[in-house]
Amino acid sequence: MTSAVPGQPSKAVLAAAPWVFTIGFFLVWEIACRALAVSTFVLPPPSAIAKAMWEYRGPLAFHSAHTLWMTLAGFALAVVTGLLLGIALGASKLVHAGTYPLLVAFNAIPKVAVVPILVIWFGVGWAPAVLTAFLISFFPIVVNVATGLATIEPEVEDVMRALGASKMDIIAKVGVPRSLPYFFGSLKVAITLAYVGSVIAEYNASNYGIGNLMARASADFNVPLLFAALVALGVLGVIIYAAMAILERRTTGWAQRSNFAT
Amino acid sequence: MSPFVALAGVTHAYGGSGPPAVEGMTISVNEGEFAAIVGPSGCGKSTVMKLATGLQFPQAGKVVVAGKEVAAPVKISGMAFQNPTLLPWRTTLDNLLLPLEIVQPHRSRLRRHRDEYVARAQALLEQVGLRGMGEKFPWQLSGGMQQRASLCRALIHEPQLLMLDEPFGALDAFTREELWCVIRDLHASRKVTVILVTHDLREAVFLADRIFCMSARPGRIIAEREVHLPRPRDLEVTYTSQFIDIVHELRAHIAHARTTA
Numbered sequence: 001m002t003s004a005v006p007g008q009p010s011k012a013v014l015a016a017a018p019w020v021f022t023i024g025f026f027l028v029w030e031i032a033c034r035a036l037a038v039s040t041f042v043l044p045p046p047s048a049i050a051k052a053m054w055e056y057r058g059p060l061a062f063h064s065a066h067t068l069w070m071t072l073a074g075f076a077l078a079v080v081t082g083l084l085l086g087i088a089l090g091a092s093k094l095v096h097a098g099t100y101p102l103l104v105a106f107n108a109i110p111k112v113a114v115v116p117i118l119v120i121w122f123g124v125g126w127a128p129a130v131l132t133a134f135l136i137s138f139f140p141i142v143v144n145v146a147t148g149l150a151t152i153e154p155e156v157e158d159v160m161r162a163l164g165a166s167k168m169d170i171i172a173k174v175g176v177p178r179s180l181p182y183f184f185g186s187l188k189v190a191i192t193l194a195y196v197g198s199v200i201a202e203y204n205a206s207n208y209g210i211g212n213l214m215a216r217a218s219a220d221f222n223v224p225l226l227f228a229a230l231v232a233l234g235v236l237g238v239i240i241y242a243a244m245a246i247l248e249r250r251t252t253g254w255a256q257r258s259n260f261a262t
Numbered sequence: 263m264s265p266f267v268a269l270a271g272v273t274h275a276y277g278g279s280g281p282p283a284v285e286g287m288t289i290s291v292n293e294g295e296f297a298a299i300v301g302p303s304g305c306g307k308s309t310v311m312k313l314a315t316g317l318q319f320p321q322a323g324k325v326v327v328a329g330k331e332v333a334a335p336v337k338i339s340g341m342a343f344q345n346p347t348l349l350p351w352r353t354t355l356d357n358l359l360l361p362l363e364i365v366q367p368h369r370s371r372l373r374r375h376r377d378e379y380v381a382r383a384q385a386l387l388e389q390v391g392l393r394g395m396g397e398k399f400p401w402q403l404s405g406g407m408q409q410r411a412s413l414c415r416a417l418i419h420e421p422q423l424l425m426l427d428e429p430f431g432a433l434d435a436f437t438r439e440e441l442w443c444v445i446r447d448l449h450a451s452r453k454v455t456v457i458l459v460t461h462d463l464r465e466a467v468f469l470a471d472r473i474f475c476m477s478a479r480p481g482r483i484i485a486e487r488e489v490h491l492p493r494p495r496d497l498e499v500t501y502t503s504q505f506i507d508i509v510h511e512l513r514a515h516i517a518h519a520r521t522t523a
Contacts, residue, residue, distance in 0.1 A: 155347045162315040163364040163419070164337035173363065177351045254351045254399060 044224045049231055052224035059213060060232050066208040068236060070126060070198040074133020075191050082138040082190070083183070086145025090179070091171055096146065107139040112200050119205045129201040129209060136197035137190040144186035148179020181255035184248035191240050199233065210236075264329065265290035266455050267297075267314055267423065272323035273480075274309055283309040285480035287323070291457060291472065293422075296449055298458045298470035300512060302520060306481030307459040311425045314457060315339045328422060337365060339423040340416030344431040346408035348400035354411050355396030358383040361419040368419060386414045389451075390444050406437035410444060417448065424449075426458045430465065439497055442468055450494060463509045463516075467491075468500055475512055477519040485515040 009017075026046040032038070033045035040048050053060060085103075089096045111132050118128040152174055160170045202211025210229050217225040249256065268290040275282040283306040291297040299307050312318040313325050316335040325332040327339075340361070348357045362368040362379055372379060387396055390410040392403075400408050409429060416424055426445070430438040446469060449456055460466055466473050467489055475485040489508060491499055499505050 153345075153347060155343045155345055156349070158312070158315075158317055159341050159343075159347060159415075160364065161317055161335050162337075162339050162341050162425075163361050164335050164366075165364045169364055173360065174349065177349070180351075252351075254401070 041221070041223050044227050048224045049227045052222075052228040053231065056225055056228060060210075060228060063208060063210045063213045063229075064232050064236055067129075067195075067198055067202060067210040067233075068240070070129040070202065070209060071133050071191070071195045071240070073126075074130045074198055075137060075194040077130070077134040078138035078141060078190055078194060079187070081134070082141025082186075083145055085138070086142045086179070086183075087149065087171065087176070089142060089146035090149025090175065091167065096150075103139065103142065111136045111197055112204070115201050115204045118201070124205045124207065126206070128205045129198045129211075132201035133194040133197035136200075137194035140186040140189045140193070141183065144182035145179050148182040149175040152178060181248075181252040184244070184252055188241055188244045188248065191244050192237060195233075195237055195240065265326075266293035266295070266328060267291040267457065268324075268326045269310070269313060269320075270324045270326070272313060272320040272325060274306075274313060274318060274320045276309075276318075278321065282321075282480045284313075285482055287481065287483055289474050289483060289486075291455060293455055294453050295472055296456045296458070296470045297472045297474065298460060298466035299474045299476060300460055300463055300466045300516070301476030301481065302478050302516060303461060305476045305478050307461075307476060308427055309481065310476075311341070311427050311457070311459055314423070315341065315425055336423070338421050339425055340419065340421040341425045341427070342409070342412045342416040342429045344428040346400065346405075346412040348408055348411060348415070350399065350401050352399075353396060354387070354392070354398055354400055354403065355380065355383055357400060357411060358386065358396070358415050358418050361415060365419045383414070383418060386418060387411070389448070390414055406433055406441065409433060409441060413441075413445065413448065417452070417454070420452070422453075422455060424454050424456045426456065426460075428460055429458075430462070431460075438462075438465070443497065445469060446495065463512050464500055467505060467508045467512070468495060468497075473512060475515045475519070484519050485512070487512060 030045045030047060033043060038045075044052075085099075089099065114135060115128055115132055118131050122128060122131070149171065152170070156174055157170060160174060165173070198209065199211040199214075202209030203215050204211075206212045210233055214226055214229045217223075217229060269287050272287045273282050273285045287310065289297075289299075289310075299310055301307055309318065313320055314327060314332070314336075316325075316327075316332040319325075319332070327336050348354070349360070352360070359372070359379060362372050368379070384393075384396060387393060390413060392407060392410050392414070395403065395407065395411070400411065403411065409432075413429070416426075429445075430441050433441065442465060445456075445458075448454075449469075456469075458466065458469060470489055473487045473489060474483050475487070476482065477484045487508065491505065
C-alpha cells in the first residue's frame, strides 16, 4: 500500500521501471554500435532500425496485421481444441493414459518440420500459417486445463457426489471454474507460441505476413528492414501478451489474491 | 422403530484389497438422533461417513439408510469437513446455493424461484451468525466463519442426514465452542439426523445422544454409549461431574483400545 517499506522499490519506481529499462537497452545498443563502429550490415543501431521502420511503415503495418490475423485464428482453434481435449484428459484417466504419450511426442516435433507437409496439403497461403499457429499452441492449454481438473480436492468431489452430482455436474460446477486460472495462465504462453508458429509458416510458405516480409528482406540483404520487422514482432508480441494478461486478471481475480510478489 | 442409518457387520478396504479400514462394524442411529463416532486418528472414522453416504460400498455387510440399502450416493445427505471446501470463485451466498444446483427438485426450480432460495440461504446465514456476509467471498472470511458457511451449505437443501467429519478440528477452542452451540441449535431447529465424526470427546458428549467409540485400524466399534444429559444443553454442562464422568469413561475405552492394539 505505502511506499515506505524499507528495501522495497516504491510504486512509481516500479511503474517507470519497464520504460527505463527498455530505453536503456536501446541506448546501450546504439552507443555500442557507434563506439565499436559496427557495420549496419551486421548489427544496425536502433536509429537505423527506426529509420527503416518509418520508411517501410506501410508494408510493416500491413504484414503485421496479416500476421496478427493468422495468429489469432490459429490461437482461437487452439483454445477450442485445447479446452475440449484438456477436459477430456482431466476427466478420464483412460483418455489421459491413452493419449498423453502421443500428445507429448507430437508436441516435441519442431513445427517448422510440419510446415512443408501443410504446404503439400493446402498449398501456399493462409492455411499453413493458421494451422502451424494452432499446432504449436494447443498443447500448453491441454496440459493446464487437464491439470486444473485432475487436482479437484477430493473433499469437494465427495460433497458433490454425495448430493448426487454426475461427473458432468462436477466438471461444470467445480472442474472448469477451478481450471480457469490454469487455462488463462496457459493462454499467455499459447498466444506467444501461436505467434511464433504463424511467423515460421509465413517465412516458409506465404506471400504475406511479417515472416514473409523477413524472408524477402533477408534475400535482399536488407538488414535494417529485417531488424525493423523483428522490432515490430516484439512490439506485437508484447501487445497480445498484455491482452491475455488483462483478460486473465479480469476473469480470475479470485485466484490472484496472494501478496507474494510485491 | 427401525434405525435411520444402519451399518450391519460392515467391512471395507479401499481399492478392494489390502488391510481393511473398518472391520465388522455395526452401528445404528435413529431418525432425528445426534450420533458421534469417536476414535484415534486413522481409525476409519471417515470411512464410516463415506459408507453411510454411498460414496463407498462395503466389501461385506450391509449399509441401510432411510430404509433402503445403499447402492448409490444417497442424495439426502449434507456433508461438512474439517476443511470448509468452499469454492473460492463463488461468493458465500453462491456457495450456499451450490447444492440446489445439483439436487432435485431444487435443480429445476432454482432459476425461476431464485428469490425464494436466496431468502432461504440468507435466513440460514443469519441463523449461524453470518448475516450480511453472503456477498463476501469465502477467502474474505475467517476460518470460523467459513466453517459456519460450510455448515449452511450442508443444510441448504434440507437434507435428512447431516454428516460432519471433524468440522471443528482446525478451529481455536473458543470458536469451536461457539460452533458447538451453532450446530446444537441447527439440530434442534430441524428434524435432521446428524452423524459427527470427531476425536474430541468433550465435543462428542456435549452434542451427541449416542456415541460410538472406535478402535485403531482396522476400525471396530469397541463401545456404544448413550448420553442422557437434558437438552437444550448449555456450555456450562461441560463442567458438571456427570459430563466429566462420561468423558472419562469414553477416554478409558479408547486408551484401552490403544494399549491392546
